[in-house]
Amino acid sequence: MGGLLEKLDRIDRRFIYLLMALSVLVPLAFRLEMPIPVSPGPSMDLYEAVDALPPGSVVIVSYDYDPSTMPELQPMAVALTRHLMSRGVKIIATALWPQGASLAQNALTQISDSLGLSEYEDWVNLGYTVGGAVSVVRMGSSISAVFPRDRVGVPYDSIPVLEGVGRLADISMVIALSAGDPGIHAWVMVAQGRFGIPVGGGCTAVSAPEFYTYLGSGQLVGLLGGLKGAADYETLLKRDNPGAPGGTATPGMAAQSISHLVIMGFIVIGNIAFIAGRKRKRGGAK
Structure with missing residues (x-):
């Protein structure tokens, strides 16, 4: 011995x-998958909030992160995009971080192509805007004033999915995927606090505790925290859609x-x- x-x-x-x-x-x-027990909590709350959206609703998904946090946040983006698109919810992608628009495009095209949906009819990527919370405030009165064109230069008024969407009041929900500031804080303070729009969030595991107060106050309808939060969401998606492709968070x-x-x-x-x-x-x- x-x-x-x-x-x-x-x-x-x-x-x-x-x-x-x-x-x-x-x-x-x-692609080894271990059982991921999902108990009632922030992940399930966000899933149920998205699942309750009627087809034809319009949701803003804000990609407020960069490649350094992709391992945690991109699986959330893909899972949320699949859930929204499979329910017939229209997606308006925005980014308060410069590289967020490209990461949004990757997730949107991946899921859109697999479901046979089309850009501009079912979703649009408006791209990046500078200004953080100030831009969100301006979107409360006019989204087109902040995003006169999408990320490749197509005019706002000529995009079919944006028809009838002029300001934040026309949005059913905002989901902010955030690696820092600007991000969830800006959307909660302005979109939820000022305009009453339901806001959900996704963030890195290390920053999740700072948003728990928003959950307790009801200012966030749900929150995905880190890789575990993304895996929770993938598990719930597969539970309700057994044939759905798996994501990368569970492995x-x-x-x-x-x-x-x-x-x-x-x-x-x-x-x-x-x-x-x-x-x-x-x-x-x-």
Whole structure:
């Protein structure tokens, strides 16, 4: 036993790196999915709020993040887009972050193509606007004043999906996917606080606690927090639509969980080997 512990204490760090890499790559490569229990809470609240929207409703989805937070927020964007489009809800994509418009386009075209929907008839990407909360305030009186054209230059008034949509009061819900400021705070303070529009959110796991007060006050109808929130949403989608394609958050949670178990295992082994080695040294000294 002592010899085994001595070997474990001297394990080559390259073996640890290899095992860590495999614990992440194998679940992702084989799309391993672990059960994701979804209990009543912010994720389910947002899902139910979206599910209650009647077909033909118009929703703003604001992509307020950049590639650095894609692993957590892009799976949310894809799952939410699939849910909205499959229910016949029209999507107006906006971005308060410069790179958000491109990330929005990726999610929108991916799901739109798979469902046979068309840009400008079922959804539109208005692109990025500078100004943060000030732009949201201006949208309360005129969306076209903030976005006179979409991201590729098509005039606002010539886009069919925007017919009858002049200001925030014409929107059924706003969903803000946020990696910081401007983001959820701006939409809650202005769209919900000033104009009474229901607002849902998605954010990185580390920033989720700062939005819990909005949930408690009813200013957010629901919230997806980090990769777990995205996996919750994917699980709820598959529960109600068994044939729906899976997303990337659920395999991501499997990879994350397995890698955490591997790390914990090495921590336990390292501590056992260290304590046993110290006892041997004390015994030898006597």
